[in-house]
Amino acid sequence: MMMIPNRHYAELKDSYLFYHIAQKTKAYLSEHPGAKLYRLGIGDVTLPLCNAVIKALHQAVDDQASQERFHGYMPECGADFLREAIAGYYAQRNVQLSADEIFVSSGASDELGDILDLFDRSNAAMIIEPAYPAYVDANIMAGRKIVHLPSDCSNGFLPEPDPSSEADLLYICSPNNPTGAVFDRAQLQKWVDYANAHGSIILFDAAYEAFIEQPGLPHSIFEIEGAKTCAIEICSLSKTAGFTGTRLGYTVIPKKLARGGMNMNDMWVRNRTTKTNGVSYIIQKGGAAVFTPEGQREIHQNIQLYKQNAKMLMQTLDALNVWYCGGKNAPYIWMKCPDGLGSWDFFDLLLNRIQVIGTPGEGFGACGEGYFRFSTFGSPEDTKEAAKRLYELLK
Numbered sequence: 001m002m003m004i005p006n007r008h009y010a011e012l013k014d015s016y017l018f019y020h021i022a023q024k025t026k027a028y029l030s031e032h033p034g035a036k037l038y039r040l041g042i043g044d045v046t047l048p049l050c051n052a053v054i055k056a057l058h059q060a061v062d063d064q065a066s067q068e069r070f071h072g073y074m075p076e077c078g079a080d081f082l083r084e085a086i087a088g089y090y091a092q093r094n095v096q097l098s099a100d101e102i103f104v105s106s107g108a109s110d111e112l113g114d115i116l117d118l119f120d121r122s123n124a125a126m127i128i129e130p131a132y133p134a135y136v137d138a139n140i141m142a143g144r145k146i147v148h149l150p151s152d153c154s155n156g157f158l159p160e161p162d163p164s165s166e167a168d169l170l171y172i173c174s175p176n177n178p179t180g181a182v183f184d185r186a187q188l189q190k191w192v193d194y195a196n197a198h199g200s201i202i203l204f205d206a207a208y209e210a211f212i213e214q215p216g217l218p219h220s221i222f223e224i225e226g227a228k229t230c231a232i233e234i235c236s237l238s239k240t241a242g243f244t245g246t247r248l249g250y251t252v253i254p255k256k257l258a259r260g261g262m263n264m265n266d267m268w269v270r271n272r273t274t275k276t277n278g279v280s281y282i283i284q285k286g287g288a289a290v291f292t293p294e295g296q297r298e299i300h301q302n303i304q305l306y307k308q309n310a311k312m313l314m315q316t317l318d319a320l321n322v323w324y325c326g327g328k329n330a331p332y333i334w335m336k337c338p339d340g341l342g343s344w345d346f347f348d349l350l351l352n353r354i355q356v357i358g359t360p361g362e363g364f365g366a367c368g369e370g371y372f373r374f375s376t377f378g379s380p381e382d383t384k385e386a387a388k389r390l391y392e393l394l395k
Contacts, residue, residue, distance in 0.1 A: 008143045017133050017363035018042055021347075028351055038386035040313075041357040043177070043331060043375040045242045047305065049286070050298035053241065056289035060282040074278035077269060078104025078250070082284045085291040086250055095222045097252060103268060104279050104287075107249045108207045108236035113138045115203065115232065115251065117271050118264060119169060126167030128159060129365030130178050130334075132205070135171050136365070144169075150367040153336065156325060157181040161194035170195055172221070173205035175212060178364045178373040179334040180326015182217050188224045195230035199259065202231040207249075210240040210303060212329045220252075228254035232264070239331060239377075241290045241299045248279060248287045306331050309376040309383040316387040320394050333374045334361070338394055346372050354389035 021041055029035060049057075063069035077083075083099035090097050105111040112134060124145040127135050139146050147167045151159040157179040161170075172191060174183040183191075195202050204221040212219055221231045236249040243249075257264040289295045310327040317324050317335055324335040337346040343360035350356040359375070361368030376383065 006141065006143075008141055011140050012137055016137075017359070020363070021357070021359065024347070024351065025357060035355060037351075038354075038356045038378070038382045038389070040374045040376070040378055040383065040386055041359045043239065043377055044244050045239060045306075045377050046379055047242055047302045049242050049246065050290075050295060050302060052289040052292055052295035052298055053286045057282060057286040060285035063285075064282065071281035074281050074284065076272045076276050076278045078102065078279070079281070079284045079288075082288045083250075085288045089291050090220065090222070090252075093219060093223060095220055097222070098255070101252055101254055101265060103251045103253065103272060104284060105234075105249045105251055106279055107238060107243075107247045108205065108234050109134060110247075111234050111249060111251050112203070112205065114271075114275070115234065115268075116142055116144075117275075118267055119201075123168035124166070125169040125171065126165065126200075127171045127365075128173075130157070130361060130368035130371070131171065131365055132173060132177050133363065139169075148365065150365075151179075152367060153323060153325070157334070158183055158187055160187070160190055163194075166198060166200075168200050170200050170202045171205070172202055173207075174218075175208040175326075175330035176332075177205075177208065177330075178332055178359065178361065178368070180328075180330035180332040181334075182212060182214070182329045185216070185218055185224065188218060188221065189226075192221070192224045192226045192230060196226050200230065201257070201259065201264075202227070204231050204233045206233050207236040208239055208330050209235065210299070211307070211331050213307070214329050217329060222252065222254070228256045230257070232257070237287055237290060240303075241287075241295070242302065243287070246283060246286065248283050305380065306376050309378060309380060312380075312383055312387045313374055313376065313390075316391050319391060322394070327376070331376045333376065335372050335374070337361075337370050337372050340370070343369055343372055350390070350393075354386075354393050356386045356389055 083102045086102050087097045087099050121143050124147055125139045126147040126149055128149045147165050151157040158181050209219040221227045221233050233252040237243040253265045253268050255265045313333050314327045322335055324333050327333045343362040347360045359373040361371030
């Protein structure tokens with residue numbers, strides 16, 4: 001009998017967005033050896049882990065050298081000390097969660113793919129576009145029907161539910177990657193009401209919630225009435241606390257969430273205890289330090305540096321009278337390409353003329369064409385120089 005591969009992989013685009021950017025960048029550097037590039041593309045952090053986390057990591061390593069404090073396998077769903085710390089973090093926003101509604105993961109990217117195990121392949125997924133490409137690709141790999149819900153500058157890239165388009169899984173990312181747009185309470189309430197009315201489940205990506213500074217904007221879907229019966233929240237410490245190279249996140253599945261007579265929290269316990277051996281003790285101790293008063297103070301100092309980068313770019317775009325969104329409550333700025341340029345054409349222009357790298361909007365879906373994303377995670381020096389070069393190019 002011949003082995004049959006998953007033929008849905010053939011439906012994926014030939015190359016992943018960021019791989020394509022890397023190839024273009026590599027080609028430029030081969031033609032211009034020694035050239036200095038100003039990288040505002042991939043959203044990787046540049047600041048080191050904060051002191052509170054480093055101290056906790058060192059202590060945890062020392063624990064592993066002690067017979068009395070040594071830890072082997074960790075609980076598959078997460079250590080109690082970290083789950084309780086995260087529950088306390090939510091309680092500060094009047095969101096009451098029990099520790100066993102929180103599942104520790106190796107990061108949001110992993111969890112966004114793994115969580116699809118809970119749902120039958122016949123379930124359709126609605127994805128608001130522009131969107132993080134992995135939402136689409138993970139569902140294509142699973143052979144799931146995708147309903148594309150476009151957004152644009154006319155609605156601030158924050159669309160309302162479309163009553164004529166029904167789907168079982170609803171992807172919402174707020175603050176959004178790539179647009180930086182943030183749903184307010186009234187807007188999220190419409191999505192929660194829609195999901196409860198249609199029996200859908202919201203997959204809420206809250207990876208950038210720590211960047212929200214505007215009072216009143218929700219950081220969690222569970223700040224919205226009715227969300228515990230229709231939503232799963234996936235969060236990450238990658239951008240919040242610089243864990244891109246350390247890998248740690250968490251997923252919230254309320255015990256009230258059930259469909260078809262099956263409880264989603266119970267199902268995820270069964271999934272994790274089957275498919276993982278948990279996240280390492282050392283990394284979880286570092287993660288718990290993020291939620292201490294010292295850790296919160298230090299990570300927000302780092303976030304403020306990234307916010308200053310955003311302000312430099314926003315001031316430049318304001319001076320150029322270029323439309324954009326994001327930046328204030330998110331680490332991304334989403335701008336309209338000038339002079340009707342396509343997003344890849346604008347990428348090539350910036351790379352070849354001013355050595356600045358961003359991310360073409362087309363890579364986030366068809367309605368991203370004509371837009372461009374800047375990340376604010378670079379160094380202040382590089383961001384300042386990139387903003388200067390951008391202004392000189394477009395003035």
